[in-house]
Amino acid sequence: MDSISIRGLCGIYAAMLYAYPRDFRRQYGAEMQQVFRDRCREQSGASWLAFSGSTAMDWIASVIRERRAASLAVSAQMGAGRKLIQEWAVTLLLFLFVTTTMVQAYVVPTGSMENNILIGDHMLVDKVGFSNTGNNWTSYVLPTRQVKRGDIIAFRFPEDVRQTFVKRVIGLPGDRIHLQNKRVIRNGQPLDEPYAQHVTSYIDDDRDNFPTAAAPAAFAHQVQDGDVIVPPDMLFVLGDNRDDSLDSRYWGFVPRDYIVGKPLVIYWSYDGSTKDFETWNIAHLEDVALHFFTKTRWSRTLTTP
Amino acid sequence: MPKPAPAANLLPLTPPVFHILLALADEERHGYGIMQDVARQTNDALQLGPGTLYGCLKRMLTAGLVEESDERPDTELDDERRRYYRMTDLGRGVVRAEAHRLAEAVIAARARLGLAGGK
Numbered sequence: 001m002d003s004i005s006i007r008g009l010c011g012i013y014a015a016m017l018y019a020y021p022r023d024f025r026r027q028y029g030a031e032m033q034q035v036f037r038d039r040c041r042e043q044s045g046a047s048w049l050a051f052s053g054s055t056a057m058d059w060i061a062s063v064i065r066e067r068r069a070a071s072l073a074v075s076a077q078m079g080a081g082r083k084l085i086q087e088w089a090v091t092l093l094l095f096l097f098v099t100t101t102m103v104q105a106y107v108v109p110t111g112s113m114e115n116n117i118l119i120g121d122h123m124l125v126d127k128v129g130f131s132n133t134g135n136n137w138t139s140y141v142l143p144t145r146q147v148k149r150g151d152i153i154a155f156r157f158p159e160d161v162r163q164t165f166v167k168r169v170i171g172l173p174g175d176r177i178h179l180q181n182k183r184v185i186r187n188g189q190p191l192d193e194p195y196a197q198h199v200t201s202y203i204d205d206d207r208d209n210f211p212t213a214a215a216p217a218a219f220a221h222q223v224q225d226g227d228v229i230v231p232p233d234m235l236f237v238l239g240d241n242r243d244d245s246l247d248s249r250y251w252g253f254v255p256r257d258y259i260v261g262k263p264l265v266i267y268w269s270y271d272g273s274t275k276d277f278e279t280w281n282i283a284h285l286e287d288v289a290l291h292f293f294t295k296t297r298w299s300r301t302l303t304t305p
Numbered sequence: 306m307p308k309p310a311p312a313a314n315l316l317p318l319t320p321p322v323f324h325i326l327l328a329l330a331d332e333e334r335h336g337y338g339i340m341q342d343v344a345r346q347t348n349d350a351l352q353l354g355p356g357t358l359y360g361c362l363k364r365m366l367t368a369g370l371v372e373e374s375d376e377r378p379d380t381e382l383d384d385e386r387r388r389y390y391r392m393t394d395l396g397r398g399v400v401r402a403e404a405h406r407l408a409e410a411v412i413a414a415r416a417r418l419g420l421a422g423g424k
Contacts, residue, residue, distance in 0.1 A: 024359075024360075028359040028362075028363065031335075031355075031359065031387070032356070034337065034385065034387065035355045035358065036355050038337040039337070039340070054354060058354020058356045058357050059354070062356025062357050062359075063356065066356070
């Protein structure tokens, strides 16, 4: 890992130190950062995962230990409740910050990305990884990179920004794209797409050939010699479940700024139907309570889509 | 600093504290040096994170097992100044007592479990 990324990680670690009691942090914070940086320099390739895991465990365990020690040391003049809130306020704020700014949890209600993302996958989306579009300050803290062809992204649905969709990036700005009998042809080259699946064998002209007369008006000025040309700052996305996916073919491009992030990890995958995950209903809660162990897809837990 | 407690009251030591003391037995070290030495002692079985390491050092300082030495740079790593830690006489006594206690425990275990010595 290069020195810029190490500096970024050290920035995160410096922020994490605020979870410790103030006195402890003032006394040892600087040294702990030094040690963390030294350890970062030792790591390479495969050892990063184990290193981040053990650092996170160390952080959680020692924050709890030091906070408990600090609250025992504080004299009992304050009420227990108030003391507890004071001691944990910073930690709570930090957790809230992380869960709103850096990651967000989503559940997938539709099967348009099968068989890579299933109905009922509950996932955390990394909201920082692709954030180097504008002058977003977080890009100075965490490693970021440009969106590539083939990336799975979560984004706001351009026709209703309240909905978040997950699809795969097929075309970047400037790419020339058309579909011929289910086959995607990008810049003149047919794509080999091991991730895509086709659930029907017949050819539906509006679906499997693109662009056609039925293509949305958004494409009208972007078609040249039978290819759609992706405009600047736009992306062309398709679902992996190609025959059953509402994607760029039907509603147009995704503006670069509409990207929410990239799926980071599936933390829970539960076998259910679309309506269970679109709206809360009692029947679904009951179903989870009764069948949690049998209908949870354990093999998907903690996998990356 | 409170009056140091007699060695016996501090036993048994937790594994991190025991290995940190061993790391300081022959020389003064800074935090990262201690961490590396503990990993060496235990064949990487015990990897101290920064939080665990400095939490232990804080308590060991309070108990008088270690003391801060001067601050100086480690020329091998970089030019930044680092705080070094040194074992006190009390610390040496405590780690000896702990090693003795562990040895007794091992002898007892071998006798009961029928293990040959050295295995």
